Amino acid sequence: MATVREIMTRNPECAQTDHTLQAAAEQMERLGVGGLPICGPENRLKGMITDRDIVVRGLARGRRLDTPVGELNQGEAVTVGADDSTDELLSTMTHHQVKRLPVIDGDRLVGIVTIADAARALPNPESGDLLDALSME
Template sequence: MVRKIKDIMTDEIETVKPTDSAHDIALKMKRHDTGFMPVVEGKKLLGVVTDRDLVIRGMAEKKEGTATAEQLMSRDIKTVEPETSVDEAAKIMARGQIRRLPVVENGELIGVVSIGDMAVRHIFESEAGEALSEISESDKTNAVK
């Protein structure tokens, strides 16, 4: 049986609006223990703000007090549709060293799948296992730099 992303994705997602401040985003990340916030207008996915975006585009550019999600967000993000196979999503994640992948339907955010979703559900078959391994190795290498 080919597993689909819709079977393993998280569909209860915390989001931010384009006008939310960096401070509000950071508080929401802390409250929900995450480093990833999709930016939506209505349900339309515009981009994502990561903890790294807050540091690089906010603090390092001395905008942390005034920046909005729209100014901080990464816009060129990979997404998948709910019918995408888990193996295909894992390939996308491995190629792009992506830990979280938004799931969209007709441009609207309906879920997020993470490496953790795949691991928790014991989907270590083929590419899913490779994706987890490659991303973990990349983290170790980057931590040494």
């Protein structure tokens, strides 16, 4: 059975808590990603921000593009451990209905794993179950 460490993207870039929504959007565009971990001092994980967060929780609610990313943070991020099994990953993603998870090793951010990473690593029936669970509203 594979571990999260084997399928994650290593050393993801963070949006710092004091970066603006504009800077985070530009960073996402440059990296070709839809979400970034939010990191504070000493690169400690503070949460996640997605392109949808910027639009729906930011701009649609009257926030300006110069708003600090940290102001949209919704508290502690759902994470998965680097040495957790892909079964644990699947369970966490479906339970919390998230498409990307920061990967931690101890208290350090070491990677990020997306639904696409999980789908590629899991057998077809399991990846179908994951997609079905995340598509539920």
